[in-house]
Amino acid sequence: MRLQRPHIAVQNRASLPDTPGVYLFYDAAGNLMYVGKATSLKSRVASYFHTSTAFARAIEEVTADITHIEYVETPTVLEALIMEANLIRAHKPPYNVLLKDDKSFLWICFTADEYPRVVLVRGKELDDLGATVDKIYPQRWGPFLGAKLVRTALEMMRRIFPWSDCVPGRTRPCFNAQLGRCPGVCTRAISAPAYKIILRRMKLFLNGDRTTLEKQILRDMKIAARAEQFEEAAILRNQLFSLQHIQDIALINRDDDAPPRNLAVNPFKRIEGYDISHLSGTGMVASMVVFNKGEADKSEYRKFEIREFTKSNDTGALRETLTRRLKHTEWPLPEIFFIDGGEGQVNAVVKVLKEYGITIPVVGIAKGALRKNVRYVFDRRNVALDRAIRLYGHIFVKVRNEAHRFAITYQRKKRNMRDFGS
Secondary structure (H helix, E strand, C coil): CCCCCCEEEHHHHHHCCCCCEEEEEEECCCCEEEEEEECCHHHHHHHCCCCCCHHHHHCHHHHHHEEEEEEEECCCHHHHHHHHHHHHHHHCCHHHHHCCCCCCCEEEEECCCCCCCEEEEEHHHHHHHHHHHHHHCCEEEEEECCHHHHHHHHHHHHHHCCCCCCCCCCCCCCHHHHCCCCCCHHHCCCCHHHHHHHHHHHHHHHCCCHHHHHHHHHHHHHHHHHCCCHHHHHHHHHHHHHHHCCCCHHHHHHCCCCCCCCCCCCCCCCEEEEEEEEECCEEEEEEEEEEECCEECHHHCEEEECCCCCCCCHHHHHHHHHHHHHCCCCCCCCCEEEEECCHHHHHHHHHHHHHCCCCCCEEEECCCHHHCCCCEECCCCCHHHHHHHHHHHHHHHHHHHHHHHHHHHHHHHHHHHHHHHC
């Protein structure tokens, strides 16, 4: 089915949205001349008409022939990257062919093995296989125009769909299996039919059919829950969450587009912030505040009276708070758990999340004099998270301050009630 694509005259290009997506350039005869992806449709298309950019000069002939533009908005840059490849493969626009460099584009391929491997293959290698290509690589997606981008994108997909490039037969799980990014093909910890279900979901994503994919995961999650297969239901719930909260900052960083101007305003759909408050170790309480799209959502705030500890124990209180919070499966999970505290508090929360099989990032701000310390505590191996913190630190400070305010207010209210009662 053909995608519904808004259609605008080239002189109205300033009306393009400031969102990720794919744009299509047409000439006066209605021929599709070029397809590209964008972090910001408005910024990217505008760049073609400024001769100060090297790439614009390289396709000056293209822009001279363009009379109208079609575009498709996508939820993420990752999906724009995939849609670009699918459209180029389907339509073979002439300028996409003319502008490629000497290196062959890459394709994402599934092999024909019992446990199909997911591999990147050069287009030239596929051409050299001739008629045997379908036997060796029966499913292929491409061409992808940037090697670094497609490798980054594939690793992002691996966090949602734990694919394998292993050959079964190992006695010990591979490194990716230990990280949860291979489902255990190496040791046959997963059956071939179960593994192919994962690849079928990944295939839907690569085909750009996210709606069907989400419906299938939600259906399978409900079936597993009814059958009391709670571990499987939890895995599917986390997969659905990861799909709906793709963090493609690494793709934005590597893209040659300018980021959307509103990116710093609404970078996250949901952040949950936590703080512990007490008076000289007594009357311990915890606050949970919620920020949606960078703004406080007070209707989602929650407060907890600590039950397990009567003396000061911030890490213990956080463990109790997060454990009680995660039992509320009706509350949506955040994209980031934010903690007012340092390494001890962050590690306590990470441990609780691990016990529940949840891999959502945890960020803390270590306390300092006058609460002005902004030393962030998080897993610094997470390059995308590091980038997000550097870009949107002001939002995390707002979350920290609001969690502290809400916890103090609750703690004082409880203390006043006790004093009044005495």
